[in-house]
Amino acid sequence: MHSDGHVHRITLVASDQTVECEAGDVMLRSALRAGIAFPYECNVGACGNCKFELVEGEVEVLWPEAPGWTAKDRERRRYLGCQSAPRGDCTIKMRPAAHYAPKHTPRRVTGTLVARRAITHDIEEFRFELSDDMPFEPGQYALLTLPGVAGQRAYSMSNIAERNGRPRELHFQIRRVTKGQGTGVLFDVLEPGTRIGIDGPYGMAYLRRDVKRDILCIAGGSGLAPMISIARGVAAEPALGDVKLHFLYGGRTPRDVCGRDMLEVLPGWAERLHFQAAVSDVTPDSESVWDGHVGFVHTVAETVFGEKLRDMEIYFAGPPAMGESVQRALIALKVPFEQVHFDQFY
Ligand SMILES: Cc1cc2nc3c(=O)[nH]c(=O)nc-3n(C[C@H](O)[C@H](O)[C@H](O)COP(=O)(O)OP(=O)(O)OC[C@H]3O[C@@H](n4cnc5c(N)ncnc54)[C@H](O)[C@@H]3O)c2cc1C
Ligand code: FES
The missing domain is CATH 3.40.50.80 (Nucleotide-binding domain of ferredoxin-NADP reductase (FNR) module)
Structure with a gap:
């Protein structure tokens, strides 16, 4: 969460575009919400694909130990877009790549756990009913904010949007990870009726409907x-x-x-x-x-x-x-x- 709760303006050097970053949001996702093709992959601090250079202003690093962020990055004022929140208005340098332009605008909704079922000895399906629609493509993922867990966890949807494209439920198939914080909460704490924050959709590995190859x-x-x-x-x-x-x-x-x-x-x-x-x-x-x-x-x-x-x-x-x-x-x-x-x- 931001310390001041304000909306901050992020200016992109290359294009002179500006993006508004709301309280509780991060550089990467506020840019994607504005339709900017900001390169990324994991959204959870691991891959390092979402780096940008801070030209002016100050950012709050949400997870300083993120594996995708190195000491060299720190020296060069390079930050992870998915793990930094602006502390005021900022100017940043990043190279947009058309491939990353969001097909569906990512949005933040509330999900209520409505059902759970076992798939194997260590994989369960979790179904959440959404407070609002979240159109997505088959193969995309969403970020779950779980009670008492720092940061977000990425999980791919297993269902598809209905024919009219306005899904009100997301289904996740999650494997329990030994000593995992997020999966520990999902498997041991969450009960039907529990509400969590869900942000999505994200991800590039979605079904290419225009390709007719097997x-x-x-x-x-x-x-x-x-x-x-x-x-x-x-x-x-x-x-x-x-x-x-x-x-x-x-x-x-x-x-x-x-x-x-x-x-x-x-x-x-x-x-x-x-x-x-x-x-x-x-x-x-x-x-x-x-x-x-x-x-x-x-x-x-x-x-x-x-x-x-x-x-x-x-x-x-x-x-x-x-x-x-x-x-x-x-x-x-x-x-x-x-x-x-x-x-x-x-
Ligand atoms: C794109 C994508 C899709 C995925 N889809 C699925 C799926 O469909 N099913 C499935 O079972 N798993 C999926 N995963 C893996 C899942 O996101 C978790 O990594 C896994 O469930 C272990 O989480 P954990 O919290 O139990 O383990 P932990 O070891 O506690 O956490 C590991 C994960 O949390 C992140 N993390 C840890 N601490 C912080 C922090 N302080 N701030 C921010 N982030 C932090 C790490 O980068 C890592 O991703 C997916 C991962 C990605 C990147
Ligand atoms: S998108 Fe992977 S580290 Fe930010």
């Missing part, structure tokens, strides 16, 4: 939600009626595998929507026998699809280590960069 969705661990949203978006989009979608889920052991039941109920299941799963840990656990793929998702994708990957539109989500392996595999296979979409889950 699709591969790769989800690892907690990366289930945005890929389910994309699959639901494809099933619901008449313009993509001829597009085939392959869904590949990667987990550590068989009891981690999920997602199939959510695809089976969609129109086009088994005809143009297909599901496969891989586990990396071959030791069978006590509850299930495994007859799917064994290995990491990037190797399985390579084995199953091979050179066909070059003609596919590829979406993936999951932990950074998986993201790096998938990217490396796709580069080695010469899959064009423009056909690959992901936001890393820091």
Whole structure:
């Protein structure tokens, strides 16, 4: 929160545009709300993509330990847009990039928890009813402000906007993280009726509705939600009626595998929507026998699809280590960069 509760004016040097930053907001998000194509990725201080240079004025650094902010940045008056709030009027230098122009203006709403259900032993779905609409594209994420937790946590939506584009509910599929502050509150403190702050939508790895190539969705661990949203978006989009979608889920052991039941109920299941799963840990656990793929998702994708990957539109989500392996595999296979979409889950 800002110390003074005022609206401050941010001037962008390159374009001479000005943006109003309201109390409790940050540089990056107030610029995106004004339609400015401010580069970013994670919104949670990890990736470092949202850096700007402070030319004039003063900012409050909300999370000084953010992994995306270095000592060198500090010396050069470079700050993270997602972790700094203006202390008064400011002038900043950043390089807008058209790719980041928001498709839907991000907005701050209140979400009331209306339902929870278990998906696996450590993933649960949380459904929030919104105080106001939040249009979004399949694959995008929102920021949750949780009681007693510093900063925000990013979670991808698993549902899609209704045909008229005005969703009043957001569904998240969240994996419990050992000793995680945010997931600790989500799993142990939140009860139906609890209200939290939700800000969104954000993210660039959304469904490209104008591309008619077949699709591969790769989800690892907690990366289930945005890929389910994309699959639901494809099933619901008449313009993509001829597009085939392959869904590949990667987990550590068989009891981690999920997602199939959510695809089976969609129109086009088994005809143009297909599901496969891989586990990396071959030791069978006590509850299930495994007859799917064994290995990491990037190797399985390579084995199953091979050179066909070059003609596919590829979406993936999951932990950074998986993201790096998938990217490396796709580069080695010469899959064009423009056909690959992901936001890393820091
Ligand atoms: C774009 C994106 C989408 C994601 N989607 C999903 C999803 O659909 N499902 C899912 O299970 N997980 C998702 N994640 C991961 C999720 O955001 C959390 O990192 C994860 O749940 C662990 O949170 P935690 O609070 O339990 O763990 P912690 O270890 O307590 O917190 C880790 C996260 O909080 C941030 N953070 C920590 N302290 C602060 C602070 N003081 N101020 C500001 N930020 C702080 C860190 O950058 C890091 O992102 C996504 C992440 C990103 C970036
Ligand atoms: S560090 Fe700000 S967007 Fe990732």
